[in-house]
Amino acid sequence: MNKSLITLIVSGLLAANAQAAGQDNTWYAGAKLGWSNFYGADHNDAIKDAADISKEDDDDLGAGAFVGYQVNQNVGFELGYDWLGKYRYEVTDKLDPTMKDKDDVSAQMAQLTMKLGFPVADSLDLYGRLGGGYAWTDSRELDHDRGAVFVGALGAEYAIDRNWAARFEYQYTTPLGDMDLDQTGVELDNGLLAVGMLYRFGQEAPLPAVVPPPPPMPQPVEHTFSLSSDVLFDFNKATLKPEASQALDTLYSQIEAARPTDGMATVMGYTDRLGSDSYNQQLSEQRARTVADYLVGKGLPADKVQVQGMGESNPVTGDSCASGSKRELIVCLAPDRRVEVKVEGVSEMAQ
Template sequence: MLVANAQAAGQDNTWYAGAKLGWSNFYGVDHNDAIKDAADITDESNDALGAGAFAGYQINQNVGVELGYDWLGEYKYDVTDKLDPTMKGDDKVTAQMVQLTMKIGFPVADSLDLYGRLGGAYAWADSRELDNDDGAAFVGALGAEYAIDRNWATRLEYQYTTPLGDMDLDHTGVELDNGLLSIGMLYRFGQEAPEPVVVPPPMPEPTMVDQSFSLSSDVLFDFNKATLKPQASQALDTLYSQIEAARPKDGTATVMGYTDRLGADGYNQKLSEHRARTVADYLIGKGLPASKVQVQGMGESNPVTGSSCASGTKRELIVCLAPDRRVEVKVEGVSEVAQ
């Protein structure tokens, strides 16, 4: 295909015009009985050069109507008097016609169309020795049409026509059929460029989300409390924005509360749970699905400070152990691809 999406049949409701040239063959020749009785028919020349021009209207991809003129060439022969062989002469029958056919096409590829034409013609057959004969004829054709580009196409066609001439001695004295094998070129008018095909860029592949965010409890809560400070909302709003930026789809958020080692284990466990629940409720209020949020109280486990705060007054230990007092949020899931 030289041009993508070129249609051999052309676009609907458009006109076309073209010309053809090829080999014209006369066959099934039958002379008037009076001629055959009186003379020998010899040196018949059944082949000739044929040509034509045509114009058509493409109704849709499968159906069109075509009007054409064909010069079918000359059938030549010699006549020898049976009683006097010295009486010899030659004669010829020239044939031409105007035809109107319906064209039925069958696309086999974007640029290739197989078709048939069927209809009638008004034909003229002219014999040099006898009178002209004109009248109706039958026309049928089979062919293939190939689109070179959006406007130009070429076709290969075999056309059959019958009958031509008339055996009556008042006319050509000859009746014959014709087959025309031709190659043609045609131009299609009003062919519009196809709409460009816009291929959207491929969507990015989703990726796994596994992120953790940590906030100091001292930023969110007063010491030994589980109620949010007035200024805690700013830190939690920032945390919610970070979770949204990760765009987890059908993911889960686990909110874990931690305390320092000061105080009883059971008390610290409950305090860590309350702080985790307070942060989780805030995030749910901002928009996280409640069913996707889990709460865990971790108590004084997993201290960040390790053994660095071994001694000191209680006030000194509270300051030193501040990193252990924290709330962590772990987000897991698949990233939601932005539309």
């Protein structure tokens, strides 16, 4: 086999990426071509006593075809036919050396083997085949001969793509023919060094890899809870009423249910417009602090709670309480007197 062909084969074996053995429970078929060599040839004693035998040519072209069933990645079975070529020799009569004749013995066989594969890469298998066959030899001068033979092979198989694969193997067969006087009178071993191609049927395309979607980006969230100061405090006071605990416990439960990751709670106190700005600012801070301390006592982390006094800013009544007695204004401005808790943070996943 010339070097350029060997280089081409080796280069091809390094160029693809598929499973060399094919998929489980699938069929394949192929053919091979190579160099057939007969060696260890021997003739029966009767022929050797009558003539001198000299080898002329023990090399020939060999070829074969096969079908196989791939059970799994490691085990398969093959049924094949091989043409092993011809062994040529010359016979010289010992009594009359001028009497010479040439003959040849052709050999062919059908074989059944088990194939054992050993993956060495995604697309490359080393394998061995063991089994037997039925061979027949034909000679121009002698009778035909038929019989059972042993077959063994070692090789490498490379997947070019999902369906096609290339082979390089050495196959040994012995014996071919026998030395009985009534038959061909020649027995020979054979070695077949061949390259081959095979096609695999029913190969399914691999399922595309499932790429999980990227995790959703955290989303900022904000919740605001509001309580009337009149529920929590007496008018113009910053001390909690006895009944305020029920409202604050409910508020705490709402905050806990809504609290996002790394959440911060800001407690903001508001007053109405009655009184001076400075007094209302101070009262709103005191009320916010009182509510914040209660919530921290219930379980909110102190370092996650801020306090802000908003004074009489951001009234919700607007211009609806323009006139009236002081008592009437106190009642009308009640919605302005409130405590709000704003909870901010990020959600663990987008909704």
